[in-house]
Amino acid sequence: MASINVRKDTGKIFLDFRFRNIRCREQTELKDTPANRKRAQNLMDKVQAEIMLGQFDYRTTFPNSTNLKKVEACADAIASSSGQIPSMANFAALWFNENKVQWRKSYTTSVTNVVEGRIIPYFNQIPVDQITKQQVLAFRAHICQLKKRNGEAFSPSHINRHMKLLRAILHEAADRFAFTSSYRGVKPLKVPKSDIKPFTPVEINLILDNCREDFREYFLIRFFTGMRTGEIDGLKWKYVDFANRRIHIRETIVDGEVSYTKNDFSQREIHMSEPVFQAFLAMKQRTFEFDYVFVNGEGNPLEHNAVTKRVWxxxxxxxxxxxxxxxQMRHTAATLWLASGESPEWIANQMGHANTEMLFRVYSRYVPNLTRQDGSAADRMFSNVMGVVANA
Structure with missing residues (x-):
């Protein structure tokens, strides 16, 4: 049902109606007065009449509307159902609107930057079924030539993220309109193995002894729990279990938005070592009145970019x-646990990994005695076995 409403923050009238099964809210510059309400109602009646007659032109009526993309994408989908193949610009917008409901705010932002900032401008009005493999590869070459603000080239993993989204769009279009995706056979760029650089015990103590006093506990807990940035910045006091010395990881915060953890395996309980337990006791004296364990001067959660640039x-x-x-503080926790001889399965659980595969693949080289290659560990085991046989 169409209606005339007023924004509480501005006191201005806006129109609320549905078009092509999309809910549309259009802001006006009209203040809430009887005369302006009448003007707004006349406009609403005109819109409703044109919609009923199939004569409503959204762009003409609301040329600066933020709803234009999704409305026109919907129009393109309707056209495609009658046999018309949409352009990349329109289908990519449709694909984006259909999928964004399942994304986090931060991921939606990054996808928006790629789809609206790179993919749509490059392919624009080319029908999706006419995009060739050569054009796909040319797009990748184009991205490879772009530079960051600091003048550096984009990394292979960053370029692969662009291509992954393009692949998803083309594959979806191919499924809907029964053509062969031009992305077939395009392989991702080889990504160099990430180089982790955990801190040594000497470096850890140097940092904790010389950091700002109000960040000592924050860094200590990061070094000795392996929590991700979003997990520790979004940690609330209700998830700190002093009685059982457990930290319950249930939420994460990214760009100010609280959401579910990275995945189901990230939902976990982290054991508090004695230094971590004491650090939480110290924090309890300072921030227990707030929801979050670590807060800024206004009592709000820490903002990771500010901490990184201004403190770290x-x-x-x-x-x-x-x-x-x-x-790297998270990597440090993993290597310390491994060096101490803790069970790899237990460490993987503390880290929020699905299994020990990543643990051994990423961290084992930092623990010389974990996977010996000189045969001494096997010699001891074989000697023990032979000793049992001889005494049998």
Whole structure:
């Protein structure tokens, strides 16, 4: 049912109606007065009449509307159902609107940047079934030539993320309109193995002894729990179990939005070692009145970019330590647990991994005695076995 409403924050009238099964809200510059309500109602009646007659032109009526993309994408979908193949611009917009409901805010933002900023401008009005493999590869070459703000080229993994979205769009279009996707046979760029750089015990103590006093517990807990940035920044006091010395990981915060953890395996309980337990007790004296364990001066959750740029990197620089991103604290926790001889299955659980595969693949080289290659571990095992046989 169409209606005339008023925004509480601005006091201005807006129109609320449905078009092509899409709910549309169009802001006006009219203040809420009887005369303006009458003007708005006349406009609404005109819109409704044109919709009923099939004569409504959204772009003409609301040329600056933010709803244009999704409305026109819907129109394109309707046209395609009658045998017309949509352009990449229209189908990509339709694909985006259909899928964004399942994405986090941060991921939606990154997809928007790629789809609206790169894919649509490049392919634009080319019908999706006429995009060739040569054009797909040319698009990848185009992305490879782009530069970051600092002048550096994009990494292979960054380029692969662009291509992954293009592949998804083309494959979906191919399924709907019964043509062969031009993306078939296009392989991702080879991504170099990530180089992790965990901190040594000496470096850890150097950092904790010289960091800002209000961040000591924050860094200590990161070093000794392996929590991801979004997990520790979004940690609430209700998830800190002092009685059982457990940290319940249930939420994460990214770009100010609280959401479900990275995946189901990330829902876990992390054991508090004694240093971590004492760090939480210290924090309890300072921030227990707030929802979040770690807060800024206004009592809001920490913003990771601000912490990284204003606290973390300046600290490393002052200590003349190699520049490493804060995520290396998570890697440090994993290598410390492995070096201590803890069960790999237990460590994988603490890290939020599905199994031990990533643990051994990424971290084992930092623990010389974990996977010995000189045969000594096997010699001891075989000797023990032979000793049992001889005494049988």
């Amino acid at each position: 990197y300046p600290l490393l620089n002052s200590l003349q330590l190699p520049k490493r991103n804060p995520y």
